[in-house]
Amino acid sequence: xxxxxxxxxxxxxxxxxxxxxxxxxxxxxxxxxxxxxxxxxxxxxxxxxxxxxxxxxxxxxxxxxxxxxxxxxxxxxxxxxxxxxxxxxxxxxxxxxxxxxxxxxxxxxxxxxxxxxxxxxxxxxxxxxxxxxxxxxxxxxxxxxxxxxxxxxxxxxxxxxxxxxxxxxxxxxxxxxxxxxxxxxxxxxxxxxxxxxxxxxxxxxxxxxxxxxxxxxxxxxxxxxxxxxxxxxxxxxxxxxxxxxxxxxxxxxxxxxxxxxxxxxxxxxxxxxxxxxxxxxxxxxxxxxxxxxx
Numbered sequence: 299x300x301x302x303x304x305x306x307x308x309x310x311x312x313x314x315x316x317x318x319x320x321x322x323x324x325x326x327x328x329x330x331x332x333x334x335x336x337x338x339x340x341x342x343x344x345x346x347x348x349x350x351x352x353x354x355x356x357x358x359x360x361x362x363x364x365x366x367x368x369x370x371x372x373x374x375x376x377x378x379x380x381x382x383x384x385x386x387x388x389x390x391x392x393x394x395x396x397x398x399x400x401x402x403x404x405x406x407x408x409x410x411x412x413x414x415x416x417x418x419x420x421x422x423x424x425x426x427x428x429x430x431x432x433x434x435x436x437x438x439x440x441x442x443x444x445x446x447x448x449x450x451x452x453x454x455x456x457x458x459x460x461x462x463x464x465x466x467x468x469x470x471x472x473x474x475x476x477x478x479x480x481x482x483x484x485x486x487x488x489x490x491x492x493x494x495x496x497x498x499x500x501x502x503x504x505x506x507x508x509x510x511x512x513x514x515x516x517x518x519x520x521x522x523x524x525x526x527x528x529x530x531x532x533x534x535x536x537x538x539x540x541x542x543x544x545x546x547x548x549x550x551x552x553x554x555x556x557x558x559x560x561x562x563x564x565x566x567x568x569x570x571x572x573x574x575x576x577x578x579x580x581x582x583x584x585x586x587x588x589x590x591x592x
Contacts, residue, residue: 301373303337304366306330307345311363315353364437367392371438371573388417389575394425394434395444397522398539399563403459403588404444411582418575435568441576446498447562457580457588458564464502465543467526468535468551478556481509488516488534490525498561502537505559526550564588 309319310330320327338345345359355363374390391411395404400422408420423440425431431443432451443449449456466479468487479485484506492499506513516534519525525536530549537559543552565583567576 299337299340300333301369303333304369306333307337307359307362308366308370310334310346310353311355311359361437364434364439366438367440368438371441386417387415387575387578389419389573391418391420391442391575391579392423392440393420393442393444393565394423394440396425396428396446396563398462398542399444399446400424401541404565407579407583407586410586411579414582415575415578418578431566432568435566435571441572442565442567442579444565445563447564449566451566453568454566455569456564456566457583458562459588461560461562463540464498464537464555464559464561465540466535466553466555467529467538467543467546468553469529469532470550472535472551474551474553478554480556481506481511481559484511484513485535486514488514490517490519490528490534490536491515492522492525493518493520501561502559505555505557509557 306319306323306325306329309323310316313319313322316327316330316334320330323330334345341358343358344356345362346353347356371390371392391408393404393408404422408422412418412420421440425434425443425445428443428445428449431445431449432454434440434443435454444459446462447456447458466484468474468485472485472487474485491503494500494503513535517528519528525538526542526546528534529536530546537555538546543550546552565588567580569580572580
């Protein structure tokens with residue numbers, strides 16, 4: 299196996315096809331195709347299912363993504379270290395964050411870390427399923443995850459970063475009094491929710507039910523990013539992360555909920571798998587005053 303083959307494999311994964319991978323790497327498409335077929339022959343497995351002009355990861359291909367990223371991370375760290383004459387920290391910091399949490403403290407920490415270690419590059423990926431946090435780290439997809447707490451994985455160390463509050467957002471023109479809206483007296487407006495099974499969705503639904511409210515359901519959306527457009531289109535109201543709700547004040551009717559619906563969140567990592575860059579990032583997180591939650 300050659301490092302070039304690993305780079306091509308990951309590029310195809312990240313760009314969802316050979317065309318995008320070739321464009322990003324600046325190489326010809328046949329070069330990538332030949333390298334991938336050679337890699338599959340060497341490994342004795344099929345990494346992709348070829349469907350028309352598209353490529354979909356096979357089970358073997360999915361299991362190779364994490365280790366491949368770990369290989370590139372380690373090689374990059376060595377190359378960058380050798381390239382710096384002053385011994386400055388170099389390499390890559392890989393973080394996957396739940397979309398609503400990829401702002402605020404995380405941005406501040408990454409900014410401060412880059413200021414202190416300009417030779418380190420940062421990759422921020424999307425954490426789609428918080429239940430997979432531990433396996434993503436274990437398989438080498440990233441060194442850190444930022445997710446709502448608690449995380450059900452005893453292997454991980456967790457540092458609490460803050461609390462995510464959820465606010466009510468209603469279609470433009472909704473007639474509501476100023477001030478917080480009691481959950482026990484929600485207006486008679488249908489709601490847009492994320493299906494149960496998502497940890498935050500479960501907690502929001504439980505908070506509303508505990509208050510004795512039974513709002514009419516307007517829509518269930520697996521796509522979290524669709525909630526605000528649905529509200530703006532007049533489909534119904536919803537609960538959004540405070541930062542998103544506040545940014546929509548000029549387009550929607552936004553109110554705090556009473557009592558407050560909030561969930562703590564933090565950054566998790568496996569201390570036994572940290573790279574030198576990862577150790578330095580943990581030191582920064584703790585130096586900024588954040589403390590371990592367990």
